[in-house]
Amino acid sequence: MQRILYLIQKEFRQILREKTFIGLIFGAPFIQIVILGFAITTDVNHVPLAIVDYDQSQMSTRLSDAFSVTESFEFEGNLNSEQEAVQALDHGRIKMAIIIPDNFERDLKMGIHPVIQAVVDGVDGNSAGVAMAYLNQISIKLQKEWMQETGGLSARMRQVHLTAIEPRMQYNASLESVNNIVPGILATMIMLITAFLTGMSIVREREIGTLEQLMVTPIRNYELILGKVLPLIVVAFLLLNVGILAAGLIFGLWMKGNIFTLYFMSLLFALSTLGLGIFASTVARTQQQAMFIAYFFMIFAILLSGFFIPIENMPPFIQGITYLNPLRYFIVVIREIYLKGTEMGLLWKEGLAMGVFGLATFILSSLRFQKRLE
Amino acid sequence: MVTVEVENLTRTFGKFTAVDQVSFSVQKGEIFGFLGANGAGKTTTIRMLCGLLMPSSGTASVAGFDVYTQPENIKKNIGYMSQRFSLYEDLTVRENIRFYGGVYGLSRPQISSKTDELLEFLKLQDQADALTASIPMGWKQRLALSTAMLHDPPIIFLDEPTSGVDPVSRKNFWLLIYRLAEQGKTIFVTTHFMDEAEYCNRVSIMRDGAIIELEKPQTLKTKYNVNTMQDVFMQVVEKKSL
Amino acid sequence: MNRILFSITKKEFWHIIRDYQTLIIIILMPILMLLLFGYAVTLEMRQIETILVDQSHTPQSRAFLDDITSTTFFKITDRDVPEKEFEHILQQRKARCIIVIPADFARSLETQPETNIQVLVDASDPNAANYIRNYLIQISARFNFKLNPQLKMPFSVEPRILYNPDLKSYFFFVPGLVAVIILLITSLLTSIAIVREKEVGTMEQILVSPVHPLQIVIGKMIPYTVIGLIDSILILIMGRFLFGVPVLGSPWLLLLSLIIYVLSGLSFGLLVSTITESQQVAMLTAMMITLLPTLMLSGFIFPLKSMPLIFQYLSNVVPATHFLTIIRGILLKGSSLMDILPEMGALTGITILLLAISIRKFNMTLE
Ligand SMILES: Nc1ncnc2c1ncn2[C@@H]1O[C@H](COP(=O)(O)OP(=O)(O)OP(=O)(O)O)[C@@H](O)[C@H]1O
Numbered sequence: 001m002q003r004i005l006y007l008i009q010k011e012f013r014q015i016l017r018e019k020t021f022i023g024l025i026f027g028a029p030f031i032q033i034v035i036l037g038f039a040i041t042t043d044v045n046h047v048p049l050a051i052v053d054y055d056q057s058q059m060s061t062r063l064s065d066a067f068s069v070t071e072s073f074e075f076e077g078n079l080n081s082e083q084e085a086v087q088a089l090d091h092g093r094i095k096m097a098i099i100i101p102d103n104f105e106r107d108l109k110m111g112i113h114p115v116i117q118a119v120v121d122g123v124d125g126n127s128a129g130v131a132m133a134y135l136n137q138i139s140i141k142l143q144k145e146w147m148q149e150t151g152g153l154s155a156r157m158r159q160v161h162l163t164a165i166e167p168r169m170q171y172n173a174s175l176e177s178v179n180n181i182v183p184g185i186l187a188t189m190i191m192l193i194t195a196f197l198t199g200m201s202i203v204r205e206r207e208i209g210t211l212e213q214l215m216v217t218p219i220r221n222y223e224l225i226l227g228k229v230l231p232l233i234v235v236a237f238l239l240l241n242v243g244i245l246a247a248g249l250i251f252g253l254w255m256k257g258n259i260f261t262l263y264f265m266s267l268l269f270a271l272s273t274l275g276l277g278i279f280a281s282t283v284a285r286t287q288q289q290a291m292f293i294a295y296f297f298m299i300f301a302i303l304l305s306g307f308f309i310p311i312e313n314m315p316p317f318i319q320g321i322t323y324l325n326p327l328r329y330f331i332v333v334i335r336e337i338y339l340k341g342t343e344m345g346l347l348w349k350e351g352l353a354m355g356v357f358g359l360a361t362f363i364l365s366s367l368r369f370q371k372r373l374e
Numbered sequence: 375m376v377t378v379e380v381e382n383l384t385r386t387f388g389k390f391t392a393v394d395q396v397s398f399s400v401q402k403g404e405i406f407g408f409l410g411a412n413g414a415g416k417t418t419t420i421r422m423l424c425g426l427l428m429p430s431s432g433t434a435s436v437a438g439f440d441v442y443t444q445p446e447n448i449k450k451n452i453g454y455m456s457q458r459f460s461l462y463e464d465l466t467v468r469e470n471i472r473f474y475g476g477v478y479g480l481s482r483p484q485i486s487s488k489t490d491e492l493l494e495f496l497k498l499q500d501q502a503d504a505l506t507a508s509i510p511m512g513w514k515q516r517l518a519l520s521t522a523m524l525h526d527p528p529i530i531f532l533d534e535p536t537s538g539v540d541p542v543s544r545k546n547f548w549l550l551i552y553r554l555a556e557q558g559k560t561i562f563v564t565t566h567f568m569d570e571a572e573y574c575n576r577v578s579i580m581r582d583g584a585i586i587e588l589e590k591p592q593t594l595k596t597k598y599n600v601n602t603m604q605d606v607f608m609q610v611v612e613k614k615s616l
Numbered sequence: 617m618n619r620i621l622f623s624i625t626k627k628e629f630w631h632i633i634r635d636y637q638t639l640i641i642i643i644l645m646p647i648l649m650l651l652l653f654g655y656a657v658t659l660e661m662r663q664i665e666t667i668l669v670d671q672s673h674t675p676q677s678r679a680f681l682d683d684i685t686s687t688t689f690f691k692i693t694d695r696d697v698p699e700k701e702f703e704h705i706l707q708q709r710k711a712r713c714i715i716v717i718p719a720d721f722a723r724s725l726e727t728q729p730e731t732n733i734q735v736l737v738d739a740s741d742p743n744a745a746n747y748i749r750n751y752l753i754q755i756s757a758r759f760n761f762k763l764n765p766q767l768k769m770p771f772s773v774e775p776r777i778l779y780n781p782d783l784k785s786y787f788f789f790v791p792g793l794v795a796v797i798i799l800l801i802t803s804l805l806t807s808i809a810i811v812r813e814k815e816v817g818t819m820e821q822i823l824v825s826p827v828h829p830l831q832i833v834i835g836k837m838i839p840y841t842v843i844g845l846i847d848s849i850l851i852l853i854m855g856r857f858l859f860g861v862p863v864l865g866s867p868w869l870l871l872l873s874l875i876i877y878v879l880s881g882l883s884f885g886l887l888v889s890t891i892t893e894s895q896q897v898a899m900l901t902a903m904m905i906t907l908l909p910t911l912m913l914s915g916f917i918f919p920l921k922s923m924p925l926i927f928q929y930l931s932n933v934v935p936a937t938h939f940l941t942i943i944r945g946i947l948l949k950g951s952s953l954m955d956i957l958p959e960m961g962a963l964t965g966i967t968i969l970l971l972a973i974s975i976r977k978f979n980m981t982l983e
Pocket residue numbers: 374387392410411412413414415416417418419457
């Protein structure tokens with residue numbers, strides 16, 4: 001036990017000696033949360049849009065106006081022809097062009113149902129889909145107005161009976177991405193520090209030769225590993241708190257649930273990422289390798305966690321794989337605690353899964369870690 | 375009394391045999407020199423004896439413990455200074471001593487008194503709080519030796535302890551080794567300096583993984599009819615490689 | 617001089633090839649990432665756990681609910697739970713959404729112009745919540761159409777989608793992956809490779825050799841560059857044959873822009889290596905100043921136009937922003953040099969600036 005304390009003391013000395021390191025460790029969460037929180041909106045808005053108005057009538061102008069006042073679109077002006085519009089799309093100056101045909105107003109009034117064309121840049125399929133949905137919403141709203149204004153239409157309107165969906169978004173009423181991003185970043189930050197630094201700091205000692213010296217001391221395997229891992233747990237813990245504080249101060253987003261539940265769950269989660277780091281150190285001969293192995297696993301863990309892409313969006317086979325991903329459980333847990341204030345009792349399944357995974361990876365990698373050279 | 379007993383010890387890396395059926399035994403209190411050209415297999419042998427590397431075949435025991443099954447017991451009885459400098463350069467001298475003291479399981483008061491004792495002995499009091507990276511090479515080596523011996527082991531393995539050290543420091547280093555031997559410690563040392571080989575009680579000369587000579591320096595000089603170990607080494611290594 | 621560079625490069629290549637584990641990962645990672653993005657990221661959801669509450673119990677309400685149960689989108693876990701349990705159900709994650717048909721549904725549908733259907737959604741995952749909402753709006757629109765066959769809106773909107781008619785996500789991700797992988801290899805791996813020399817002490821050796829240190833550094837970088845380029849080409853080929861992502865523009869133009877972009881990544885790597893002393897710090901720094909902005913502020917995943925203005929300006933100094941416009945243009949739109957001239961100019965400008973700064977800084981740290 002005493003030996004572990006000396007190892008921990010040594011690790012802290014080394015960490016504290018490196019000023020840049022401390023700066024990075026505590027600056028990084030702030031910067032990440034600021035940049036990601038402000039910059040990343042998975043919501044799509046300000047889609048650059050141009051209008052080609054061949055009709056130049058009162059109604060076509062109202063249509064143009066309707067598009068230029070919303071947040072969803074950014075009106076970049078009128079263009080003269082469809083050709084110009086396609087060129088603008090090619091250049092990427094706009095992402096959508098609306099083409100109002102000749103005789104739009106006349107046809108409309110005569111009940112001939114004119115067709116408006118929307119030319120869309122489909123490269124970003126997701127954004128394009130959302131932009132088209134906006135387009136529909138705006139035009140439907142406009143159509144309802146017009147139906148009531150024009151006499152003939154309004155008579156018909158009285159026979160129309162529609163259903164409408166009235167969604168109530170619980171826990172995140174305005175669907176703000178910040179509410180998703182912040183818990184997600186906290187989770188990935190824990191992963192980053194524990195997985196990368198564990199692997200790299202063990203391999204570093206191998207590279208500079210001190211590990212060989214440690215191996216001939218009577219220190220036990222588990223002591224060596226705990227001595228490496230405990231300081232990083234402390235660092236990750238501090239980092240988590242810096243992150244929580246940053247999110248609260250900058251975005252006013254404080255967790256609804258109990259902070260100790262979060263601490264406990266984070267620890268369970270960290271077990272498996274630490275295990276991953278130790279595993280990386282047993283396979284890697286250079287720090288570069290260790291980093292890359294950890295990076296490799298991390299990318300997949302993040303992609304298959306439900307952070308950006310809901311798990312339900314994945315094909316069944318890949319959904320099956322996600323059950324092996326500890327981050328999948330932790331993302332649920334941290335969201336629940338942050339946004340819903342869920343108690344520990346309701347999170348026991350995720351906790352158990354993380355605990356089992358954590359212990360298994362941690363123990364298996366530790367067993368792989370031999371106090372011998374190859 | 376025999377403290378290191380080695381029989382037909384072999385280690386291969388893939389198809390390459392780095393250590394080829396070596397056998398020898400070392401007595402308590404002996405200074406055992408381990409000579410040989412680069413790549414002869416000295417470091418590999420030492421690593422096997424320290425329990426760092428699994429032998430491919432053969433037997434070896436150190437301080438009465440088997441290298442296959444009892445490496446942890448061996449580690450309590452040996453000090454090892456690896457060929458590469460192995461202190462933490464980003465810790466201070468004092469922090470290094472404390473750290474290794476702790477790792478070797480000394481108690482807190484023991485560590486404190488050992489630290490003071492060592493600093494005084496190495497005349498490093500003034501540099502105690504300097505980063506290890508900043509002190510001269512010769513001192514680093516002596517510091518490394520001292521830290522490797524904090525737990526007072528009966529057997530000490532030194533892998534090229536004096537490479538990169540000036541003649542005066544080297545002489546001081548060897549005085550230290552002699553003193554340790556007088557205290558009854560077994561010293562197992564590799565070196566490329568033939569004058570140092572003269573100070574050993576017995577030397578073995580390795581080539582291509584095998585031990586070719588194992589005698590007292592004086593006996594070897596007589597056998598090859600030369601005046602220095604330098605000449606003995608030249609003859610052994612060159613003659614066989616013809 | 618060139619011979620020296622050549623021999624250094626050769627040596628570095630051997631290092632990398634010997635280190636086959638890393639090599640395998642470097643080659644395997646982009647492939648796996650591509651497959652994942654291609655197959656895992658679909659835009660349709662399935663099997664959302666849903667509870668239906670029919671307070672109306674009329675043929676009309678059943679007709680509406682049938683439209684919901686007939687899709688694979690929803691998985692009905694329970695029906696007609698009492699209203700006071702709603703909160704509890706969401707809190708316990710027994711369902712993601714609860715659809716409530718009001719008691720006066722049938723009557724209202726006959727007399728009122730609009731009848732509301734209440735939906736409670738667990739929005740703690742806003743992405744999923746969004747999908748759920750949009751899907752229900754679609755169902756409701758279909759229902760309305762059946763209900764009012766005579767209904768015809770004054771005008772209709774007909775979308776025409778260019779470049780990616782089926783809105784496939786990999787059309788978007790394949791070019792993006794090229795940008796990210798190249799950066800990862802050129803900046804992250806090289807900076808670590810150089811700092812390693814400092815940490816292990818071989819840098820000193822390099823500094824005393826008669827070769828100019830910059831040559832050695834360049835020699836170190838060339839193999840990684842080649843690997844980065846190989847990776848990109850691999851991604852492009854797989855994208856072409858597995859997912860049908862085309863290369864409509866000139867391959868030479870593509871190669872030219874790849875090379876300029878690679879240079880910008882290398883300058884980052886060099887810069888990071890001059891300001892850091894240990895590999896761990898190099899890794900964290902490289903992540904902060906290169907990888908994070910490239911993933912987040914380049915339009916790789918998140919549309920730039922939706923960000924606050926300051927970040928839109930900031931995104932202009934990220935090389936990947938321009939590179940992404942260029943490569944998406946060349947691949948999907950068949951852009952010519954003239955079409956992408958401003959972005960090419962910006963990318964080249966940033967690269968030259970970065971290269972100048974990093975070389976200067978490198979020379980200074982040597983003195
Ligand atoms: N882990 C390893 N894998 C493969 N070959 C190895 C390994 N360790 C050592 N060798 C090889 O075994 C041989 C003996 O190496 P060793 O380090 O024991 O030599 P040495 O006598 O200590 O040399 P030096 O005087 O240079 O220290 C060398 O050829 C070396 O390349």
